[in-house]
Amino acid sequence: MMDLFKGVQFVDVIEFIGTFAFAVSGVRHAASKNFDLFGAFTIGLFTAVGGGTIRDLLLGVTPFWMANSVYLWGTLLAMLFVMIFKSKVVKLHYTIFLFDSIGLGLFVVVGAEKALSLGFAPWVAVVMGTITGSFGGMLRDLMIMQMPLIFRKEIYAFACVVGGIFFTIGYSLNLNMVVNEVITALIVILVRILAVKYHWELPRLKDIHH
Amino acid sequence: MMDLFKGVQFVDVIEFIGTFAFAVSGVRHAASKNFDLFGAFTIGLFTAVGGGTIRDLLLGVTPFWMANSVYLWGTLLAMLFVMIFKSKVVKLHYTIFLFDSIGLGLFVVVGAEKALSLGFAPWVAVVMGTITGSFGGMLRDLMIMQMPLIFRKEIYAFACVVGGIFFTIGYSLNLNMVVNEVITALIVILVRILAVKYHWELPRLKDIHH
Amino acid sequence: MMDLFKGVQFVDVIEFIGTFAFAVSGVRHAASKNFDLFGAFTIGLFTAVGGGTIRDLLLGVTPFWMANSVYLWGTLLAMLFVMIFKSKVVKLHYTIFLFDSIGLGLFVVVGAEKALSLGFAPWVAVVMGTITGSFGGMLRDLMIMQMPLIFRKEIYAFACVVGGIFFTIGYSLNLNMVVNEVITALIVILVRILAVKYHWELPRLKDIHH
Numbered sequence: 001m002m003d004l005f006k007g008v009q010f011v012d013v014i015e016f017i018g019t020f021a022f023a024v025s026g027v028r029h030a031a032s033k034n035f036d037l038f039g040a041f042t043i044g045l046f047t048a049v050g051g052g053t054i055r056d057l058l059l060g061v062t063p064f065w066m067a068n069s070v071y072l073w074g075t076l077l078a079m080l081f082v083m084i085f086k087s088k089v090v091k092l093h094y095t096i097f098l099f100d101s102i103g104l105g106l107f108v109v110v111g112a113e114k115a116l117s118l119g120f121a122p123w124v125a126v127v128m129g130t131i132t133g134s135f136g137g138m139l140r141d142l143m144i145m146q147m148p149l150i151f152r153k154e155i156y157a158f159a160c161v162v163g164g165i166f167f168t169i170g171y172s173l174n175l176n177m178v179v180n181e182v183i184t185a186l187i188v189i190l191v192r193i194l195a196v197k198y199h200w201e202l203p204r205l206k207d208i209h210h
Numbered sequence: 211m212m213d214l215f216k217g218v219q220f221v222d223v224i225e226f227i228g229t230f231a232f233a234v235s236g237v238r239h240a241a242s243k244n245f246d247l248f249g250a251f252t253i254g255l256f257t258a259v260g261g262g263t264i265r266d267l268l269l270g271v272t273p274f275w276m277a278n279s280v281y282l283w284g285t286l287l288a289m290l291f292v293m294i295f296k297s298k299v300v301k302l303h304y305t306i307f308l309f310d311s312i313g314l315g316l317f318v319v320v321g322a323e324k325a326l327s328l329g330f331a332p333w334v335a336v337v338m339g340t341i342t343g344s345f346g347g348m349l350r351d352l353m354i355m356q357m358p359l360i361f362r363k364e365i366y367a368f369a370c371v372v373g374g375i376f377f378t379i380g381y382s383l384n385l386n387m388v389v390n391e392v393i394t395a396l397i398v399i400l401v402r403i404l405a406v407k408y409h410w411e412l413p414r415l416k417d418i419h420h
Numbered sequence: 421m422m423d424l425f426k427g428v429q430f431v432d433v434i435e436f437i438g439t440f441a442f443a444v445s446g447v448r449h450a451a452s453k454n455f456d457l458f459g460a461f462t463i464g465l466f467t468a469v470g471g472g473t474i475r476d477l478l479l480g481v482t483p484f485w486m487a488n489s490v491y492l493w494g495t496l497l498a499m500l501f502v503m504i505f506k507s508k509v510v511k512l513h514y515t516i517f518l519f520d521s522i523g524l525g526l527f528v529v530v531g532a533e534k535a536l537s538l539g540f541a542p543w544v545a546v547v548m549g550t551i552t553g554s555f556g557g558m559l560r561d562l563m564i565m566q567m568p569l570i571f572r573k574e575i576y577a578f579a580c581v582v583g584g585i586f587f588t589i590g591y592s593l594n595l596n597m598v599v600n601e602v603i604t605a606l607i608v609i610l611v612r613i614l615a616v617k618y619h620w621e622l623p624r625l626k627d628i629h630h
Contacts, residue, residue: 030415031415033357034415037413038360038368038412057477058477058483082415145355151450202456203456204456206451237625241625245572246621246622248570248622252571272478276541279541353562355567
């Protein structure tokens with residue numbers, strides 16, 4: 001925690017908000033299945049850090065959350081938040097959606113940047129940005145036995161791909177890092193919000209009897 | 211195997227019993243879904259070594275079972291045991307439950323100790339003890355398309371957390387290692403047995419329409 | 421890509437065919453659940469590279485597909501193929517099955533060889549050959565909420581185990597590598613084709629009420 005407050009503080013605040021919003025989503029899904037406290041906490045944590053964990057395992061580095069307990073505290077806070085505010089959480093739907101989108105934007109930036117800084121190819125960075133942003137929700141859905149939402153609805157993963165591509169191009173063009181980070185995050189947030197507002201969906205594959 | 215018999219033999223016997231009991235649980239679940247021999251063996255293996263495998267991947271070390279074939283043999287033995295004794299396995303329910311609890315106690319100790327010996331923070335050790343003890347069963351449930359039991363019933367994971375916290379405190383207080391290991395395992399076993407006997411459950415989150 | 425065309429070309433062509441066939445299987449399963457384009461691509465990719473990815477994480481090396489974008493292109497091609505030829509894909513059933521079997525044979529060889537070249541024990545090589553060949557399909561089934569097929573039907577995984585054992589014995593007997601690779605792949609392909617033709621199945625475990 002101490003190191004956090006010495007470093008780039010704004011990004012840390014954003015990351016905490018994103019972690020919190022992702023964890024809230026996980027805890028609410030767990031509550032819909034009547035999970036117990038441990039289950040709700042675990043699903044919240046999977047949703048918040050699952051994407052980044054899969055990314056770090058693929059990149060061959062220690063999962064980020066094992067170096068800082070702030071992600072566990074954020075998840076705990078999210079669980080308490082859902083438990084205390086219960087039905088009010090539904091009314092806060094739009095605020096949480098906004099936090100979730102902000103988190104998504106940041107997660108894509110963090111994922112793509114980490115891959116590039118480790119020397120992986122640009123297309124790997126796009127993949128890692130997408131995994132960071134969307135695989136936490138995929139794990140959440142698998143754990144509660146629901147067909148993963150990212151495969152069926154909303155331009156969730158697509159927003160990650162678009163952001164990841166922009167960030168990687170900016171990176172290769174030596175765009176100022178902070179500018180690149182902010183614009184990428186804004187693109188992801190914008191695509192996500194517009195997609196939900198205007199019900200954008202990717203084309204679906206029709207079943208071919210097999 | 212040779213190295214095993216030179217080292218701390220008692221722990222190895224306990225670990226084999228734990229592996230066997232966990233594998234029996236996996237094979238029985240697979241049988242309930244009419245899996246074939248390969249499926250039953252795989253689910254048995256996932257249940258027995260899945261938690262430790264996820265732990266080792268997170269810790270960045272080679273999964274423990276890849277260094278010693280004893281875990282595969284234990285799983286094979288468990289499958290033969292279930293096939294041969296069939297309905298008698300049901301009567302042995304309490305004995306298997308006891309073995310399972312003993313295995314759980316040991317798995318928590320092994321997981322927490324490994325994290326601490328690799329220099330990770332105490333809270334990471336608690337997480338790793340819990341993962342080692344409970345994620346094998348989570349994988350088993352996912353593979354047979356059942357909502358993971360550890361999220362819904364019994365103080366299974368809670369016993370791991372309690373044991374992990376005790377072990378980590380004992381470790382930081384330089385408690386004699388063997389004493390710490392034995393007491394931790396006994397705590398996990400006791401909490402688990404009491405939880406089942408008295409139907410202890412963690413509070414559940416109520417669904418909030420979302 | 422450039423490096424590919426300098427190296428062992430024939431194996432690369434075979435590997436591309438195998439990747440394509442596995443991805444087609446994933447995309448078709450995704451289509452049967454009305455997934456969108458992103459979902460179909462992801463399930464196709466999971467099916468094609470999932471087994472090798474789990475293998476590489478267990479072996480402690482960077483997942484193979486992160487070093488070469490050919491696997492993503494192969495998956496994209498597979499998705500376009502399914503979308504364009506739609507119902508004709510059903511008529512191509514036997515051809516795709518053949519490609520799938522050829523891919524399986526090669527995947528087993530690649531998995532076993534990689535484990536042995538990294539110094540793991542022979543039985544680990546058999547496990548890794550089996551994981552490489554069969555865990556992609558397992559991930560595919562989990563993602564679309566179906567009980568994994570490899571645990572219930574066809575001698576799919578069994579073909580991998582038989583091939584893996586043969587390859588490992590040949591390796592330890594210093595059999596010429598290319599000969600060993602080709603014979604192993606042929607064994608896997610043959611067992612698979614015969615298993616489907618003659619409806620071979622492994623015995624199933626009967627449910628014991630528990």
